[in-house]
Amino acid sequence: MKTTVIGAGVIGLCCAYELAELGHDVTVIDAGAVGAEASAGNAGWITPFLSTPRAAPGAVGDAIRSFTSTEGPARMQPHAELGFATWIASFLRASTKRRNAHGTAALQGLAAEAHAHFAALTDRGVVFEEYTEGLGVVCKKDENLDHYEDLVAKMRSLGYDGGVTVYRGSEVAGFDEAISRDVAGVVHLESERHVRPESLTQGLAKAIESNGGTVIEHDAVRVISPQGRGTWFVATESGREFTSSNVVVAAAYATRKLLKPLSITVPLEAAKGTSMTALGEGVAPSHPLKLYENMVACSPFGRAVRLSGTFDIGVRDHKLNRKRLDMVVRQGLGFLESWRPTDVEVEWVGHRPTTVDDLPVIGPVPGRDGLYVATGHGTLGVTLGPVTGALAAAEIARGDRTELLDPFRITRF
Numbered sequence: 277m278k279t280t281v282i283g284a285g286v287i288g289l290c291c292a293y294e295l296a297e298l299g300h301d302v303t304v305i306d307a308g309a310v311g312a313e314a315s316a317g318n319a320g321w322i323t324p325f326l327s328t329p330r331a332a333p334g335a336v337g338d339a340i341r342s343f344t345s346t347e348g349p350a351r352m353q354p355h356a357e358l359g360f361a362t363w364i365a366s367f368l369r370a371s372t373k374r375r376n377a378h379g380t381a382a383l384q385g386l387a388a389e390a391h392a393h394f395a396a397l398t399d400r401g402v403v404f405e406e407y408t409e410g411l412g413v414v415c416k417k418d419e420n421l422d423h424y425e426d427l428v429a430k431m432r433s434l435g436y437d438g439g440v441t442v443y444r445g446s447e448v449a450g451f452d453e454a455i456s457r458d459v460a461g462v463v464h465l466e467s468e469r470h471v472r473p474e475s476l477t478q479g480l481a482k483a484i485e486s487n488g489g490t491v492i493e494h495d496a497v498r499v500i501s502p503q504g505r506g507t508w509f510v511a512t513e514s515g516r517e518f519t520s521s522n523v524v525v526a527a528a529y530a531t532r533k534l535l536k537p538l539s540i541t542v543p544l545e546a547a548k549g550t551s552m553t554a555l556g557e558g559v560a561p562s563h564p565l566k567l568y569e570n571m572v573a574c575s576p577f578g579r580a581v582r583l584s585g586t587f588d589i590g591v592r593d594h595k596l597n598r599k600r601l602d603m604v605v606r607q608g609l610g611f612l613e614s615w616r617p618t619d620v621e622v623e624w625v626g627h628r629p630t631t632v633d634d635l636p637v638i639g640p641v642p643g644r645d646g647l648y649v650a651t652g653h654g655t656l657g658v659t660l661g662p663v664t665g666a667l668a669a670a671e672i673a674r675g676d677r678t679e680l681l682d683p684f685r686i687t688r689f
């Protein structure tokens with residue numbers, strides 16, 4: 277059976293890989309290079325523990341404080357398509373205690389499968405860089421460390437069963453001597469993992485081609501339309517045309533524009549992030565670190581270290597914002613005792629596909645046989661990529677429905 281997948285980010289590639297494994301003849305089409313958008317310069321964490329929606333009680337207040345501060349990790353840029361007031365109202369509605377509890381349980385259900393699906397990729401020969409040192413959450417303030425300890429108890433009650441150790445004060449250097457001596461402590465989430473995300477997307481693209489699939493780069497899809505019962509037509513900017521029984525739309529925030537002519541609404545927006553990856557001098561961290569107070573992520577990849585951050589909603593441009601990146605680097609280095617960058621490998625921007633309730637959209641479009649959407653993974657696309665691909669492919673190829681995907685259906689909007 278022929279399937280066209282639109283978007284060669286981690287989500288589209290995972291869907292395409294799993295469909296090819298189930299015998300589909302897949303063609304993946306991307307407007308740019310494989311994995312070059314959000315799926316490239318991110319932190320690469322596979323983190324079931326952090327799989328919770330941003331839409332949470334108190335999040336709106338935090339966001340407003342952050343949006344109005346020049347040094348805040350988050351910003352919002354109003355524009356006509358975003359529908360600023362509607363977005364805020366929908367986010368508010370999704371941030372109640374009840375909706376947040378529902379979203380957290382839903383994400384935890386999916387994320388509980390994350391590590392197993394990464395292992396399944398490796399077992400089947402997909403090659404990528406993976407690291408197994410866990411993830412450290414570093415807090416400068418005691419009250420934030422206490423808050424994290426409470427969070428561990430809450431996540432345990434939701435089924436999180438990874439090992440956790442807390443290091444306080446002088447114990448921190450014994451955990452990772454790269455961390456600044458002035459922090460209050462670290463919560464070590466021992467079973468979390470991280471990958472070099474660029475290696476994951478490259479590994480998936482190679483595996484798709486080895487399975488007989490095709491990956492087309494630098495040719496944006498212009499139109500998706502039904503062509504008779506059970507057949508879809510896809511045309512690209514360069515004039516290529518495809519017909520297939522299934523189309524999977526995994527084009528991140530551009531999904532909204534691609535589906536609009538079919539009268540399908542997906543409230544998706546870009547949340548721009550940025551990162552710097554560098555070799556350096558001094559003691560480099562041996563664990564990936566969430567630098568809590570500034571919401572900066574620090575990821576070691578072999579000899580290189582990546583500092584990433586910012587969550588700028590509605591900012592869709594691809595320009596490197598020097599001030600924002602410098603802020604991320606400066607704030608990140610404030611948590612490190614001696615490591616300083618000397619040779620910058622890459623400076624990057626990318627856009628997290630984010631929905632109003634900060635939950636992904638995964639599933640068939642009702643009344644549109646063969647059309648499937650997989651996007652909106654926000655801050656969790658790496659973590660949830662392989663599990664999304666496996667469940668979506670099973671649903672498309674074999675009609676296997678799992679209740680794990682029920683909270684993520686497009687019908688909720």
Ligand SMILES: Cc1cc2nc3c(=O)[nH]c(=O)nc-3n(C[C@H](O)[C@H](O)[C@H](O)COP(=O)(O)OP(=O)(O)OC[C@H]3O[C@@H](n4cnc5c(N)ncnc54)[C@H](O)[C@@H]3O)c2cc1C
Nearest residue numbers: 283285286287307315318319321497530549656657658659
């Ligand atoms: C700074 C930062 C740090 C992050 N850290 C983590 C982390 O540690 N762990 C984690 O789990 N997640 C993390 N994320 C989130 C993660 O990167 C994203 O959720 C994930 O990459 C989204 O994957 P995607 O495939 O949906 O989107 P993308 O990677 O953006 O892929 C979508 C693709 O669709 C293509 N496309 C768009 N329009 C068209 C069109 N018309 N035709 C054809 N192709 C089109 C684009 O070119 C793009 O390649 C982070 C994100 C950022 C920005």
